[in-house]
Amino acid sequence: MxxxxxxxxxxxxxKHSKSPRIHQLFAEQTQQSLEYTAEEVPADKFKESVDRFFSQGGKGLNCTLPLKELAWAYADHNTERANLSKAVNTLALQDDGSILGDNTDGCGLVADLNDNHxxxxxxxxxxxxxxxxATRGIIAPILEKSPQQLVIANRTSEKARDLAEGFRDWGKIIGCGFAEIQGHQFDLIINATSASLYDELPPLAENLLAEGGVCYDLAYGGKPTSFVRWGVSHKAQKSLDGLGMLVEQAAEAxxxxxxxxxxxxxxxxxxxxxxxFV
Known part of the structure; x- marks a missing residue:
């Protein structure tokens, strides 16, 4: 061993995770001695798999779909941003043997937007x-940057309103159905639906993107996603996918x-x- x-x-x-490659590059760059692997773990095997990993000397884990809520519940204690999102993508073994849970997705998104673009x-x-x-994990870091307004739109409007209500103390935020955003324009549109995974789009009005606006898809792939292509066709100043967010959240972990x-x-x-992509 x-x-x-x-x-x-x-x-x-x-199996298609880029995380092992990303952390290998981080380790080479910073001259850290570590190994990082990817393991197929279904939800019903999560607890026993994490128990085994840490009992065998593991130092830290990333958790992706469908395990983030389970990781939040597993951790002995969580950061504030993890508790706000009720999801954890990073577990870290502490000096006292306890497990800390964190969610680095939101700060990864903001870092990609601010620092890289x-x-x-x-x-x-x-x-x-x-x-x-995915939306729950990015709301607080976005509101910390004091936008004029943050709107959450969803097929089920009640779910969007309930989510927004949970963050109302953080800033100006509202939730609504997709039909209610018709006639409004936005400087930044973030796709946090799973539509791009199926090369589909959520229902979008033609004039939704303000002039000089930006589109950002949390998903990424080997070619531009359906939402990135929508942004390009609607003359977005920039139309980006989530690869940069993936790297930035990994750097935080x-x-x-x-x-x-x-x-x-x-x-x-x-x-x-x-x-x-060049």
Whole structure:
């Protein structure tokens, strides 16, 4: 067995995960000695798999779909942002043997927008499509940047309104159905639905994107997603997918585990080059 510190990502499905490659590049860049693997773990095997991983000397885990809510419940204690989202994507073994849960998705998104694309959220009109767990994880970090307004739109309007209500103390936020955003325009539209995974789109009005506006899809793939293509066809200033967010949230997890913050731009560039994006 390797003497290197062990980390992994658990999820289902997981075979196409880029996380092992990302953390390998982080480790090489920062001269950290570790190994990071991907393991297929369905929800009904989550607890026993995590117990085994840490009992065998594992130091930290990333958890992706469908395990983030289970990871939140598993952790001995969670960060504030993890408790707000009720989801955890990073588990870290502490010196006292306890397990800390964190959610680095939202700060990863904001870092990608701000640092990599010069997109700043203060006083902007922001629309998030979808009211599931992905949206819950990014609301607080967005509201911390003081947008003019944050709107959550969902097929089931009640779910969007309930989600917005939970964050009303953080800033100006409302929830509604897709039909209620007709006639409004937004400076930034974030797709947090699963539609892109099926090369589909949520229902979108033609004039939804303000002039000079930006589209951002939390999903990513080997080619532009359906929502990224929609943004391009509607003359978005930038139409981006979530690869940069993936790298940025991984960097935050790496920092939590190792106390060293890797540079993300070289890693994003290498991954984009590998998938033919320049």
């Amino acid at each position: 390797s003497n290197k510190d062990r980390y992994a990502v658990f999820g289902s499905p997981i 010069d997109i700043f959220l203060k006083n902007s009109r922001i629309l998030i499509l979808g009211a599931g767990g 790496f920092f939590l585990w190792r106390g060293v913050r890797p540079k993300t731009k070289p890693v994003i560039e290498r991954l984009n080059f590998a998938r033919g």
